[in-house]
Amino acid sequence: QSVLTQPPSASGTPGQRVTISCSGSSSNIGSNYAYWYQQLPGTAPKLLIYRNNQRPSGVPDRFSGSKSGTSASLAISGLRSEDEADYYCAAWDDSLSGVVFGGGTKLTVL
Amino acid sequence: EVQLLESGGGLVQPGGSLRLSCAASGFTFSSCAMSWVRQAPGKGLEWVSGISDGGSRTYYADSVKGRFTISRDNSKNTLYLQMNSLRAEDTAVYYCAKVGPSPPIVVVTASYDYWGQGTLVTVSS
Numbered sequence: 196q197s198v199l200t201q202p203p204s205a206s207g208t209p210g211q212r213v214t215i216s217c218s219g220s221s222s223n224i225g226s227n228y229a230y231w232y233q234q235l236p237g238t239a240p241k242l243l244i245y246r247n248n249q250r251p252s253g254v255p256d257r258f259s260g261s262k263s264g265t266s267a268s269l270a271i272s273g274l275r276s277e278d279e280a281d282y283y284c285a286a287w288d289d290s291l292s293g294v295v296f297g298g299g300t301k302l303t304v305l
Numbered sequence: 306e307v308q309l310l311e312s313g314g315g316l317v318q319p320g321g322s323l324r325l326s327c328a329a330s331g332f333t334f335s336s337c338a339m340s341w342v343r344q345a346p347g348k349g350l351e352w353v354s355g356i357s358d359g360g361s362r363t364y365y366a367d368s369v370k371g372r373f374t375i376s377r378d379n380s381k382n383t384l385y386l387q388m389n390s391l392r393a394e395d396t397a398v399y400y401c402a403k404v405g406p407s408p409p410i411v412v413v414t415a416s417y418d419y420w421g422q423g424t425l426v427t428v429s430s
Contacts, residue, residue: 197349227415228414228415228416230415230416232350232417234350239400239420239421239422239423240342240350240400240417240420241420242405242406242416242417242418245406245416245418246416251406251418281349283349283350285350285352285415286415287413287414287415291366291367292364292413293352293355293364293365293366293367294340294342294352294355294414294415295352295415296349296350296351296352296415297349298349299349299350
């Protein structure tokens, strides 16, 4: 059972907009930044969103992040087949003094 | 180009020990906090441990506290993870990760801008 809660799966058709949620608590997302990672099959995770809504250089603006209270969301617009991957949210947890990850959401592009 | 190259993984019996290394290049290693993150086969990501840029501050997941030790040698640009009393549930791919993009010295963060390719640790008799 992960500290951060994500839906196990999501799907959409090419061109659609998909949103993935991440629910936490006051000790993690509620008091710290949220981060999002993309993991393509057989590869290491890649930072997609940092500090709630910032994109590292090279990440397309189709990807956006937001945070409200103890929850965060990742939105992917103009869905493409190459977006098919596992997506993880993460945050520092003040109570645990460590990083917590969501269980991951497997995105399928139909 | 930033590169993180893990090594030291392999097959070990329950109760055994293993030391992982992560050789860093392409950035000022001594100015960056680092972490280890693992992923059991077919499972999600699990943070294991983090260390400050100078090595004075370390943090551990409850699941490894007292068994694993993170350390670094800034003169060799290398991060380590000493793993003792290994259990079957420690079986995973272990990634080293660099804190970033900003600020890289903050260890109390979940922001990792570069990851290694991972090294597989299998704990089995």
